[in-house]
Amino acid sequence: MEIYCPKCEWEPRAEDRWMCKCGCIWNTFDTQGVCPRCGYVWRDTQCLACHQWSKHHDWYHDLPPIEELMKQNELEI
Ligand SMILES: [Zn+2]
Ligand SMILES: [Zn+2]
Numbered sequence: 001m002e003i004y005c006p007k008c009e010w011e012p013r014a015e016d017r018w019m020c021k022c023g024c025i026w027n028t029f030d031t032q033g034v035c036p037r038c039g040y041v042w043r044d045t046q047c048l049a050c051h052q053w054s055k056h057h058d059w060y061h062d063l064p065p066i067e068e069l070m071k072q073n074e075l076e077i
Contacts, residue, residue, distance in 0.1 A: 001060060005049060005052075006055075006061075014027065015027075018042075018048075021040070024037035028042060029059070043055065044056060
């Protein structure tokens with residue numbers, strides 16, 4: 001699973017921290033955007049590099065399925 005900002009491709013590290021409105025400071029990617037203190041669900045996450053907000057879900061990038069890669073190769077041949 002790759003995690004990076006959908007706007008600028010900045011990758012959060014384990015030591016990066018976000019702050020909840022309750023004052024809790026934690027790494028939001030450890031909990032999929034859920035505050036460990038008050039349980040608030042952050043559906044949007046702010047990038048610490050470009051400061052833009054994106055859907056928390058959009059930060060997770062899976063590699064394309066292998067069928068997709070094979071299709072691309074066929075087209076190139
Ligand atoms: Zn960004
Ligand atoms: Zn909170």
